[in-house]
Amino acid sequence: xxxxxxxxxxxxxxxxxxxxxxxxxxxxxxxxxxxxxxxxxxxxxxxxxxxxxxxxxxxxxxxxxxxxxxxxxxxx
Numbered sequence: 001x002x003x004x005x006x007x008x009x010x011x012x013x014x015x016x017x018x019x020x021x022x023x024x025x026x027x028x029x030x031x032x033x034x035x036x037x038x039x040x041x042x043x044x045x046x047x048x049x050x051x052x053x054x055x056x057x058x059x060x061x062x063x064x065x066x067x068x069x070x071x072x073x074x075x076x
Contacts, residue, residue: 012020
């Protein structure tokens with residue numbers, strides 16, 4: 001990557017600049033309640049994923065204990 005191709009004087013083409021301006025003006029602002037709802041849904045999805053992970057770990061530990069009890073002949 002040469003420094004001659006990227007300078008501080010690089011500019012967008014007129015059509016690209018116009019498209020970016022139109023796209024930025026079309027975006028609507030989010031309200032606080034929408035933002036809180038999005039954060040709550042992200043936290044909920046993360047918590048449910050973590051809960052599923054804990055269930056899988058517990059099942060794996062129980063299977064390992066059962067296998068160990070079969071090989072050693074003891075009960076746990």
